[in-house]
Amino acid sequence: MPQQSSFWNKQATRYDAAISDHDAQYATRLNQLKQLIKPTDVVLDFGCASGEIALDLAPHVKSIEGIDPANAMIELAYNKAAKRDIRNASFLTADIFDPRLEPESYDAILAFNVMHLVKDHHEVIHRAKTLLKPGGMLFVETPCLGEFTWWKRHIILTASALRLAPFIHVYKFGEPEAELKAHDFQILGARNAPEQDCRASIAAQKPTE
Numbered sequence: 774m775p776q777q778s779s780f781w782n783k784q785a786t787r788y789d790a791a792i793s794d795h796d797a798q799y800a801t802r803l804n805q806l807k808q809l810i811k812p813t814d815v816v817l818d819f820g821c822a823s824g825e826i827a828l829d830l831a832p833h834v835k836s837i838e839g840i841d842p843a844n845a846m847i848e849l850a851y852n853k854a855a856k857r858d859i860r861n862a863s864f865l866t867a868d869i870f871d872p873r874l875e876p877e878s879y880d881a882i883l884a885f886n887v888m889h890l891v892k893d894h895h896e897v898i899h900r901a902k903t904l905l906k907p908g909g910m911l912f913v914e915t916p917c918l919g920e921f922t923w924w925k926r927h928i929i930l931t932a933s934a935l936r937l938a939p940f941i942h943v944y945k946f947g948e949p950e951a952e953l954k955a956h957d958f959q960i961l962g963a964r965n966a967p968e969q970d971c972r973a974s975i976a977a978q979k980p981t982e
């Protein structure tokens with residue numbers, strides 16, 4: 774985790790500038806989420822980075838809490854919340870195992886572009902399930918490096934091995950979904966997008982009992 778955080782701390786300003794420059798993919802993702810999330814929902818944004826998605830979603834939910842182990846990201850998120858006068862969003866420098874997060878307290882958890890960065894997938898999914906209320910929703914979006922062209926995958930994995938980039942898990946299409954099913958999540962929707970960085974998007978629901 775410390776290696777991950779120092780990488781993302783250094784990237785914080787650049788990452789924030791890139792994500793704040795909303796592209797068509799960003800708008801589509803937000804619109805889809807707005808249709809699936811209710812105004813009464815309490816939401817956790819796992820790996821929230823500089824909070825852009827959490828802050829854009831905040832007016833459509835009861836409250837949203839962003840967590841990220843990179844404190845430079847969380848600082849940016851706080852400053853943006855204050856600047857935009859958004860009061861139902863809060864941010865914490867934390868990982869998903871932080872004991873301050875209450876079991877069964879979230880209606881929805883977002884895990885966007887973060888699952889490929891964690892080593893302990895099953896522990897993370899188990900923890901997300903613990904944090905969700907019965908019937909709560911888990912939204913996962915992750916690049917699947919196993920579907921990249923071999924040379925692109927090779928460049929990324931070499932950078933990771935040389936510690937120029939963080940750890941990256943090589944997912945193939947179907948694997949993120951299978952991991953969620955293994956934890957008894959019901960898959961409500963799944964889409965693989967070879968044209969969008971080989972991204973897998975999944976909406977999954979925790980069983981009601």
Ligand SMILES: C[S@@+](CC[C@H](N)C(=O)[O-])C[C@H]1O[C@@H](n2cnc3c(N)ncnc32)[C@H](O)[C@@H]1O
Pocket residue numbers: 777778781792819820821822823826840841842843846868869884885886887890891892
């Ligand atoms: C690619 S950014 C994604 C940010 C945002 N969710 C989005 O989709 O734009 C990845 C973020 O995940 C955080 N991160 C990396 N490893 C993590 C881990 N093991 N647990 C939680 N967050 C992690 C990083 O600090 C970084 O801010």
